[in-house]
Amino acid sequence: MNSIVLAVVGVAMMILGYLLYSKFVARRIYKLQDSFVTPAHELGDGVDYVPTNKYVLWGHHFTSVAGAAPIVGPAIAVIWGWVPAFLWVTLGTVFFAGVHDLGALWASNRHQGKSIGSLSGKYIGHRGRNLFLVVIFLVLLMVNAAFAVVISNLLVGTPTSVIPTWGAIVVALLIGQAVYRYRWNLAVVSVVGVVALYALILLGDRFPVVLPETVLGLPANAFWIVVLFVYAGIASVLPVWMLLQPRDYINGLQLFIALGILYGAVLISAPTVVAPAFNESVPAGTPSIVPLLFVTIACGAISGFHGIVASGTSSKQLDKETDARFVGYFGAVGEGLLALGAIIATTAGFRTIADWEAVYSAFGQGGVAAFVQGGASVVNSGLGIPPSLSATILATMAVLFAATTMDTGIRLQRFVVQEAGHIMGVTIGKVVATLIVLAVAMGLTFSAGADGSGGMLIWPLFGTSNQLLAGLTLSMIAVILLRKGRPVLPVLVPLVFLLVMSVYALIVQLGQFWAAENWFLLVLDVIILIAAVWVIFESAIAMSQARKNPPELDEEPLPSTAGRDRSL
Template identity: 70%
Template structure:
């Protein structure tokens, strides 16, 4: 099958979801109100709560939720064939991911920008909230540690990506000043920023940066990991408009241009999908497609991390409630397009199925490396760009996606640590909480040696934990909708499905970890599984209570979730 046909079908399905299904969600389910004063205005502080242009905020949201996961997951999952991966990415994006991200953003903005963890205390109860925070902390720890390792490896394996990666930070700082202090024209600033980033890629392709074998007692991987965490720690303490927003915005534009280059190359080169539609010759040791497909491809179909971003940073920057459809749902569409691009790159970027099988010789093979290798081949064939430059473009895309997610992840984990401290009666400053996050993450990352490979130790639990987080976020949205007597089955059905496959996968992993004698992962798996069952029971009870309690009218909901001129008039909607 020609890859262009698959691309056109996939893009059409996702855009159809945005233009049709998201409008239904916005008007009938979430009932967006343009006159509702968002937390960005009522609680504006110039640091976290900042009213933001919806295009700038979309850039932050899209690049924060995307990361490397929508590349890694699909690039591994195609081992079962490209059809299962394609169906899960497209159907998941339209009916689950978009609804989930949109709903988490709406629910948080309606509750003073509170995180999903805090909302769980309001709608599920204190015990549910505490267990929720444990899962959130572990999920963010997995993301921050693993992404630091992934970025470091790419900077070492593709030294041509070093200059554009760090040059993007300087460009972002300048763009932040141009937009917020100098009030320059946004389209002009955007154009100059994107052109500068791609110019940096040309410079990087000509001037690769290769580190010596030892720097300050660390190998190149370990050195980059330390630098990345120090950078992310500083970035998490700065006001969002200084670095986080402009970096994510300009990266979002640059990355979208990268997707256009990839899809345009597919249209010009017309590559054939050499990977099998359904792979019947699976390598020995490959797990069953069900339920593992649905947790291997998390970001790109449905991801709990998105709910953390929606409720942790994006909800505090929404200018108008009507912007939530564009930021939340279309952000999920952007990630779906990236996941689709990863499927095409890894299934059509090789010349023969034999060559493809050499790459996918075992479960877990592929990943970012296969995306860069396959995608660069397509770009080289379609646009005639040198293979080195093509690889630089895609490697830089992957690094910038992962880096912006890491920026947001460290900030979110700092907020979670402060929230946990608050529940324990300990007030932590931003600096103290950030140092705590960095110490824990670095300790995990270097637990297996100076190369930082320890950051991937608990990564095998990411897919199940991430999907479990998504299901729990859908629980909260569902309870709110039940209280408001609005249609909720389009949330309930995906919630039950994602919850079922997540718990199923956790149980399967228990056997795997026990069989391999991996007691640390086995212990963490048990903790997450017990927390999940506890929260599920609490959520079912909360839903039954919501159905039995008096309905809340839209007017009462508006009043109960209002904050006026910085004065909190919020009433618990229970």
């Protein structure tokens, strides 16, 4: 199989999904209204609620949701063959992820920017809300701890990515000032910012930063982990326009260019896919493709984390409700393109099937390293970019994706802590809430030793928990649609599929943890499973009641939407 076929067919399916299916969903299901006054205008505070240009907001949303997971998941899942991974990524993006992400953004926007967890209290009851918040907190904890480990390992393993990774923060701060304080032209700022980022990549490739084995008494990777958490904590309390938005926006442009380089190299070199279409000789110990494929590839097909971002930060920055289609659905398409690129890099980036099998010798192998290795080979053969620089570009792309997700993840987990405090009648300030989040995340990360390996301790449950969260978010959206008397089938199909697969996967993993005598993950799995079944039960009751009650009237747009400043 020529990789060009995968690239052209996959990209065409996703673009057509955005042009056709997303328009149908936006108009007929969610009925987006340009006249609806968004929370960014109604509750604007210059910190979290900030009306934002849709392209800038898309950059924030896309890079926040597209962390390392859309690379790691597909790069592992191709062990079952490239056909199942390809079909799940393309069809999942068009019919599952886009509907989910746009729906979460719309639902939050219609409820003053409240998170999906908060909305669950209104639509499925307080018990369901509390359990929903538990699942959200655990997913965010997994993301923040694991991504800190992934980023630190990349910084140590690819020292040429250190300068562009940290230099991007300085570029973002300057862009934030240029756009919001001095009102410079966005196009000019964008070009200058991208040029600056790629200059940093060239500089990093020329001057790699290699830390000594220990820094301040910590191993090199542990030192990077501490620095990452300190940075993410500071970033989470700054106004979104100052760092989070511009960092995500300029990273989004740079990352899309990097994807363009990868796809361009595929079109020029036309590498052959050496991996099997369906792998009938999987290594011993590889779990069954069903249901594990659908939870191994989460981000890139559909991910519950997207709903947290959409309802946690992105909904608070919508300038117009109709922007939600571009930000939410096209954000999912962007991540699908990244996942597709990961599939191509890890199946066509090797010379022979023997080389591929050497990497995929056991389930769980591959991941970011296989993506960087395979992708660098494709870029080198297609565009003639030296292998070292090719690896630097792709490693920097992976680091920046993961880092922007971690930035947003810490902020979102802070919101969950503050919300939990509100439920208990305690007011928790954002600084105190952030310190609580950092303490828990760093405690988990270093719980197994100074090397930070504890950050991956509960990661085996991420895929199932994340997909479960996506199903629960879709159930919330379905309840809202039913109460409004709207068509619900485009939401119900992915809802049922995800809940079945995620609960099935949790049960399968129970057996695996029991056999491995991993009692910690076994207990955590049981807790998540109980919470899931409970919330599903509450959601089913809410949907049944919604069908019986008269449809609610749509919210009337607030008067006088004229004169809103849309220049940001």
